[in-house]
Amino acid sequence: MTFINYASKEINCKIVFYGPGLCGKTTNLQYIYNKTAPESKGKMISLATEADRTLFFDFLPLDLGSIRGFTTRFHLYTVPGQVFYDASRKLILKGVDGVVFVADSQEERMEANIESIRNLEQNLKEHGFDLATIPYALQFNKRDLPSVVPVEEMYRTLNYKREPTFEAVATTGVGVFDTLKSVAKQILIELKKR
Amino acid sequence: MCAADFVLYEEEFKHLEEALRRLRQEANAKAVFLIDKNGQQIASAGETEQFDTTSLASLTAGNVAATDGLAKLIGEREFSVLFHEGQQDHIHISIVAKRAILVVIFDDRSSLGLVRLRVKRASVELEKIFEVMMQKGERGAQGSIHASPFSEITDDDIDALFGE
Ligand SMILES: Nc1nc2c(ncn2[C@@H]2O[C@H](COP(=O)(O)OP(=O)(O)OP(=O)(O)O)[C@@H](O)[C@H]2O)c(=O)[nH]1
Ligand SMILES: [Mg+2]
Numbered sequence: 001m002t003f004i005n006y007a008s009k010e011i012n013c014k015i016v017f018y019g020p021g022l023c024g025k026t027t028n029l030q031y032i033y034n035k036t037a038p039e040s041k042g043k044m045i046s047l048a049t050e051a052d053r054t055l056f057f058d059f060l061p062l063d064l065g066s067i068r069g070f071t072t073r074f075h076l077y078t079v080p081g082q083v084f085y086d087a088s089r090k091l092i093l094k095g096v097d098g099v100v101f102v103a104d105s106q107e108e109r110m111e112a113n114i115e116s117i118r119n120l121e122q123n124l125k126e127h128g129f130d131l132a133t134i135p136y137a138l139q140f141n142k143r144d145l146p147s148v149v150p151v152e153e154m155y156r157t158l159n160y161k162r163e164p165t166f167e168a169v170a171t172t173g174v175g176v177f178d179t180l181k182s183v184a185k186q187i188l189i190e191l192k193k194r
Numbered sequence: 195m196c197a198a199d200f201v202l203y204e205e206e207f208k209h210l211e212e213a214l215r216r217l218r219q220e221a222n223a224k225a226v227f228l229i230d231k232n233g234q235q236i237a238s239a240g241e242t243e244q245f246d247t248t249s250l251a252s253l254t255a256g257n258v259a260a261t262d263g264l265a266k267l268i269g270e271r272e273f274s275v276l277f278h279e280g281q282q283d284h285i286h287i288s289i290v291a292k293r294a295i296l297v298v299i300f301d302d303r304s305s306l307g308l309v310r311l312r313v314k315r316a317s318v319e320l321e322k323i324f325e326v327m328m329q330k331g332e333r334g335a336q337g338s339i340h341a342s343p344f345s346e347i348t349d350d351d352i353d354a355l356f357g358e
Contacts, residue, residue, distance in 0.1 A: 003200045003234045007207030011344075012234045042248045047256070059233075059252045064355045072355060074232065075252070082344055091259040095232030124281070181356050188352050191344040194199070 001095040002191060013187050014095055015180070018120050019102035020112035021053070021081035024141040025172040029060050030104060031080055032180060034060060035173065048160050054080040067188070074184060081116070090123045097190075098126075098135035098183040102170075103158055105140050105148040113158055115148045121160075123177070131160060135186030138165045139179045200230060201331045207237060209323045214239035214314055220306035221312035224283070227297040228290070236294060250297070254287060259293055262330055279308065286310070289332070290317050291324035 003012040006113045018023040026046065028158075033044045042061035049055050058078040066072060079089040102121065103113045140154050155165060164182040168175030210228060218226045218240040225240035227247065233255035235247055257276065265272050276287040286309050287297040296317065298309050 001200055001232060003202070003232070004229060005202045005207070005236075007202055007204045014232060043246055045252060056256060059249075059256075061248045063250075067355060068344070068350050070344075080283075087263055091256075091263060094259065095230075173291075175260075180254055185352050188344070188347060188355075192347050194344075 002187070004070075005089070008071075009069055010073060011067075011183075012073045012079065013097040013184075014075045015091055015098045015100065015187070016096045017076065017078040017100045018089075018101055018116065019081055020109060020116040021083070021105060021112075023102045023104040023109070023116075024168075025078040025081060025102050026058050028100070028139075028141075028168075028176055029058050029076055031170055031173045031176045032062070032068070033060055033177055035177070037112060039157075041160075042063065044070070049117060053082060054078055055085075056080065056088050072188075073077075084117075086119065086123075089119070089132075090126060093107055093123050093127055096124075096127070096129065096134070097139040098187045099131075100139060100179055100183050101158075102139045102141050102168075103154065104143055105142045105154065106171075107147045109150050110149060110154075110157065111118065117158060117160065123147065127175050135162045135183050135190055136160070137179050137183040138163050139168045139175060141175075143167045143174070144169045146147050184187055186191045199208040199331075202236065202327065203330060206323055206327045206330070210320065211239060212318045213323065217298070217312055217316040218334060221298060221300065221309045221316075223298045223300040223309065225255075225299045227251065227299075229295040231258065231293050231295060232253055240299075245299075250347075254295055254297055258287065258289070286313065288313055288317065291321045294320070294324065301338070 004141040017028055019025050020067045033041060040063045047056035060076040062076060064072050077092050079092045101117060108152060124131050140151060153169060166175040166179045170176055214226045214228060216235055224242060225242050227238045228236040229251045230236055233252040261273050261276060274289055278285045283299055283301050286298050290296045295322040298313060300309055
């Protein structure tokens with residue numbers, strides 16, 4: 001649900017990074033935070049456990065400049081990926097405009113990826129959204145590791161609707177901004193249609 | 195597919211700000227904020243510079259969302275008020291018009307009783323403004339108020355945003 005403020009000439013959009021535990025959602029946000037100029041970002045908030053697992057959410061406000069005189073702001077959130085945090089995941093999806101699914105490329109995480117996409121589909125539905133129509137990008141993360149599944153095979157298993165797909169290494173930033181741009185573009189194009 | 199966009203026009207924005215200013219004054223509060231349930235700030239009044247308002251909005255919305263979840267869990271519809279008491283500053287959080295969150299930050303120059311009383315009164319006023327906003331939003335969606343500034347954005351506009 002985009003928030004359009006004609007008084008202050010701002011549009012605010014919400015992007016949620018979804019995916020199984022330890023797939024690299026928080027790492028994506030940290031990289032974006034580190035590479036964004038100070039004047040274009042707010043504080044990054046991480047509500048995490050002592051072991052650095054996301055407990056409730058990470059939050060990063062980004063100010064990307066203006067379109068047609070409107071300041072365009074993206075609020076990035078991550079969900080906690082661990083299975084038992086499902087109630088929190090649902091809450092974060094409220095009012096979402098676009099989703100990035102971060103998949104873990106390691107062979108042993110394929111089941112977890114599939115399960116998490118199913119969970120995303122279900123939780124979106126509960127908010128009245130449809131994964132088939134919402135702006136969406138798919139990221140194959142951790143491409144630097146030895147035990148990765150070939151990209152074609154991952155695509156066959158995980159692609160939902162021929163969404164834009166990106167190979168990434170979130171720790172070094174490979175593919176991170178391309179993924180973000182893709183979903184941001186889809187959101188703005190969606191706005192244009194309305 | 196998506197829930198309707200949340201559209202705020204100049205006129206209602208001014209009314210909201212006025213209502214918040216009055217509330218801040220009458221409640222003797224440091225600052226008041228009106229926040230969308232999704233974590234975006236709508237309007238504010240008072241000593242807002244001393245707070246990181248974007249973080250405040252997102253954390254408040256998270257707090258309310260978690261509390262709503264708790265309420266459902268024990269079979270309540272919602273907890274309508276949250277209050278956090280600090281050493282010096284206190285924070286009073288309530289829901290307005292089902293979709294917005296009203297936050298009042300105050301210290302010992304005020305009191306919980308006074309804040310409660312003034313919030314109740316201000317909520318009635320805010321709800322009326324929201325009603326007008328919703329009506330306008332619906333008419334706006336049919337294109338009778340503003341032509342959307344986004345109907346004409348181009349791929350170049352979008353690329354420029356990412357400094358390409
Ligand atoms: N080798 C490698 N490690 C990565 C990559 N991306 C993330 N990691 C590591 O994976 C671990 C988990 O990353 P997080 O970003 O915390 O994972 P998360 O998805 O936020 O996990 P939850 O908060 O539990 O849902 C960290 O140790 C990261 O450094 C990557 O591309 N390659
Ligand atoms: Mg995390």
